[in-house]
Amino acid sequence: MALEVVNIGNIANDGTGDDLREAFRKVNDNFENIDLRVTQVTVEPVAGENLGAVGEGLYTSTQDSVLKFKKIIGGANISLTATDSSITLDVPTFLDQLIAVTDSGSVVVQNGQTMTVTGGPGITTEASGQSLIVKAGDGILSQDTTPSLSANLNANSQDILNANNIVANTFSGALEGLVYGVDVRDLTPFLTGFNFGEINPVYDNALEFLLSQIDVDFGAFVGPDVNPVVVDQGSFV
Numbered sequence: 001m002a003l004e005v006v007n008i009g010n011i012a013n014d015g016t017g018d019d020l021r022e023a024f025r026k027v028n029d030n031f032e033n034i035d036l037r038v039t040q041v042t043v044e045p046v047a048g049e050n051l052g053a054v055g056e057g058l059y060t061s062t063q064d065s066v067l068k069f070k071k072i073i074g075g076a077n078i079s080l081t082a083t084d085s086s087i088t089l090d091v092p093t094f095l096d097q098l099i100a101v102t103d104s105g106s107v108v109v110q111n112g113q114t115m116t117v118t119g120g121p122g123i124t125t126e127a128s129g130q131s132l133i134v135k136a137g138d139g140i141l142s143q144d145t146t147p148s149l150s151a152n153l154n155a156n157s158q159d160i161l162n163a164n165n166i167v168a169n170t171f172s173g174a175l176e177g178l179v180y181g182v183d184v185r186d187l188t189p190f191l192t193g194f195n196f197g198e199i200n201p202v203y204d205n206a207l208e209f210l211l212s213q214i215d216v217d218f219g220a221f222v223g224p225d226v227n228p229v230v231v232d233q234g235s236f237v
Contacts, residue, residue, distance in 0.1 A: 003030045077111075 004026040009017030018026070048067045050057030060068045072087060074080045077096065081088040098109040109115045117132060119125045122140035126133050141147055203209040 001033050003033060 006023045006026050007016075007018045008023075009015070017023075046065055046067065047062050048059035048069070050059050056070075058069045058072075060070055062068065072080060074089065077092050079090045081090065094111070096111050098115065100107045100109070100115060107115055117125050117134075119134065121143050122137045124135045124137055126135070201212060203212065
């Protein structure tokens with residue numbers, strides 16, 4: 001039903017408008033009409049809920065049907081960019097801190113600082129792309145006053161030059177050089193080509209065999225005018 005309009009006439013008290021009773025009837029009908037149009041709504045408190053078992057929740061409380069949430073604030077080196085539908089966190093890609101540990105101490109490099117890698121005696125360093133290269137230069141071994149090996153040394157078919165004294169328990173393989181100033185190759189004719197054969201005595205009887213096993217002492221020849229004589233039968237070689 002449409003609302004009724006009270007006729008108030010053209011001017012005050014001209015008698016053309018609704019009388020007082022009719023006017024208030026229309027007012028009462030209009031209130032009743034409006035009351036029938038309004039649906040009763042019960043507003044109850046609304047609460048938010050933080051989901052998940054871990055992490056920090058954003059919802060805090062509800063006051064007078066208003067939900068209360070925490071703000072998101074960027075920490076050190078973190079910036080926030082907000083739109084109507086999203087919040088973007090921007091984190092720098094550089095390291096905040098770098099700790100380099102060595103055999104004798106460590107270096108802590110803070111944000112904005114620079115660490116230098118320096119080679120010691122005979123050691124050089126260089127950078128190639130994303131790689132840090134440490135090189136051992138020539139003569140690095142000569143700077144060690146007490147060098148030692150922890151495993152076998154493989155000379156890779158190369159010579160060892162300018163050695164003074166070489167002390168070893170055993171030598172394997174062919175050896176070349178002088179022994180006490182003598183080239184042993186010069187002794188080869190005197191050490192090879194000899195064949196003494198064999199001495200095989202033949203005995204005709206047992207008496208000869210017994211005599212061969214007994215040393216014979218001829219004694220000495222002594223006389224007034226005779227000098228001592230030594231009989232030398234030579235040796236079997």
